Amino acid sequence: MTQTASTTSARADDGRKRFASVDPRTGEVVAHHPIAGEDEVREAVRLARGAAAFWADLGFDGRRARLDAWRKLLVRRLEDAQQLISAETGKSADDARTELALVIDHLHWAARRAAKVLGRRKVSPGMLMYNHVATLEYRPLGVVGVIGPWNYPAFTPMGSIAYALAAGNAVVFKPSELTPGVGVFLASTFAEVVPEHPVFQVVTGFGETGAALCRSGVDKIAFTGSTPTGRKVMAECAATLTPVLVECGGKDPLIVAEDADVRAAAEGAVWGGIFNSGQTCAGVERVYVADAVYDEFLALVTEKAGKLRPGGEPGADFGPITMPRQVEVIQAHVADALERGGRAVVGGLESIRPPYVEPVVLVDVPEDSTAVTEETFGPTLVVNRVADADEGVRRANALRYGLGATVFSRNRGEELAARLRCGMVSINSVLAYASVPGLPFGGVGDSGFGRIHGEDGLREFTYAHSAARKRFGALLNPMTYDRGSRTIRHVLRLVRLLHGR
Structure with a gap:
């Protein structure tokens, strides 16, 4: 791979150090930029x-x-x-x-x-x-x-x-x-x-x-x-x-319930996991599929993912891994899944050819494998069978991450979504919340805090700025040393009348 993390490679006329941004497809320098110090x-x-x-x-x-x-x-x-x-x-x-x-x-x-x-x-x-x-x-x-x-x-x-x-x-x-x-x-x-x-x-x-x-x-x-x-x-x-x-970061789950539109769920999983080469914090990384629809779902995902190819040409389905060292993370996660009993139904270790990684779909991966517990940030999907959507929710909530999630279900979408510990959920689609300007975006746990959008x-x-302006004198004013005990008794009587029933 020709690209490395952007490095200092030139000095400007003013003597400031500069570094290069590099096209990860070719290794060519796009431009040089100054390194701003303290x-x-x-x-x-x-x-x-x-x-x-x-x-x-x-x-x-x-x-x-x-x-x-x-x-x-x-x-x-x-x-x-x-x-x-x-x-x-x-x-x-x-x-x-x-x-x-x-x-x-x-x-x-x-x-x-x-x-x-x-x-x-x-x-x-x-x-x-x-x-x-x-x-x-x-x-x-x-x-x-x-x-x-x-x-x-x-x-x-x-x-x-x-x-x-x-x-x-x-x-x-x-x-x-x-x-x-x-x-x-x-x-x-x-x-x-x-x-x-x-x-x-x-x-x-x-x-x-x-x-x-x-x-x-x-x-x-x-x-x-x-x-x-x-x-x-x-x-x-x-x-x-x-x-x-x-x-x-996130390790966002997608849950396919027994009553899901399986074809739509498969399309959503492949898109959500592989677009932008899987380099999406809220992209799909874990898929939990109810046993009743698992075989059908996996066949469709295998078919769809198997057709996709990365590349630098205009017609490629997706591009390279932008950050070179992320390739090592992807390789380590796939290797750990395979070594611990998982199977690759699309791609495998041979799919990793820096700076490109072809789609990798893994099944039967142990829940404590790094491919399940840590953010991979590559075009990989872990598809695991569960008894039902309820088990999928329990597994989805098992990690410290809590950014986004996806649920596919015709009748239980909102119910299942409400039980997920995360900041955002898409129901019967993927990443819809990120495209709605009026919805806040952010997570809980190891996915951070605070909201954008x-x-x-x-x-x-x-910051909130509050003001209270007095318009006229009150019949009862407890906020003065001239109030007297009678005033307080009247205030408490009023509180009991207003709020005690």
Whole structure:
């Protein structure tokens, strides 16, 4: 394999070290980018402070106008963005276009809904405080640091960036070292519609650049990546009490009930597990199939997965493994499953030919195998037989991960979904929740905490500001030393009358 993790390979005219982003399909250098150190990151955050005040002062309508202009500009530049995403990740043109379509839809939703979700509104003061007017609004935090992944280098970080901007914050974005050009593209297009101040900046580099961003004094960090790295981000932020949003890995299950549309379930499992080369945090990795439909389901999955082929050409079904060392993880998981009694009904160890991995479908895999318990992040599926959907739910809930899940059932979908310990569920489809801008995205347990997307995603980048304004004097005022015991007796009598029955 020609690609390695992006390495320092050049110096700019200003003497700063630079590193290369590399096309994983060919090993060719896409571009060179500067390595931002502690000083550069802190300077970006300092500039963002002034920009944040300008951006917040625009108000919801002013920000929406700029974000709408950015959205329209991105639509005009879709082909440029697609080519860049494909070059830095290796994913197919259609997969990159799908990612960008989601970016546009979410950006539009966040800009349009921010005022209604975050703007000042009245809150009932209750009977005891009837002489007050209570209001609530959500104010921007100030400067938000975003640390993004490489597998969806536009869609995933934009789940934080777009919502943080719509909420009134400035943003400093550290993209993955594997896809820095996508981050630069997003920031540069934004600067075309907001040229006055550096409201949205990018700092490129490796892990130390991300650590510097955590230490830089931003008002919140939004991180997407692996669970081990998420723990490191939290540790860095703990020193300064910087709040964090952490969206980590998953080992997402798909449950096929006895009454499922088996053909639709098989199509969903293959798509959910193999698209984008399986490099999806909420992709399907474990499949639990009720005994009554197992044989039919497995035959269909074997047929469908067996036809798919990776490659770098336009007609390939999916692309390479973007991060080279992930190939070793995929190989280790497949080997462990086979050594412990599992069988490969599609592919096998011979399917792993870096940088490409052909589809691998494994069956009869022990539940304590790494292929079941740890995130594989490759085009592999573990399909295990269970007695019924209820056993599938129990096995699905057995891990510390809890990102997303899928249920196929004609009559029990909502019931089974309600019993799954995870942040999101698709019923009779896969990953639908990620495409609905109004639904929050995030997990529990080792999959992290906090939410992007939806109303929760907007509020994630704000703080609640409450106010209670006295309109007139109350007949009973217990909040004064002149109240007297009689006042308290009347208040308690009122409480018993209102709330004691």
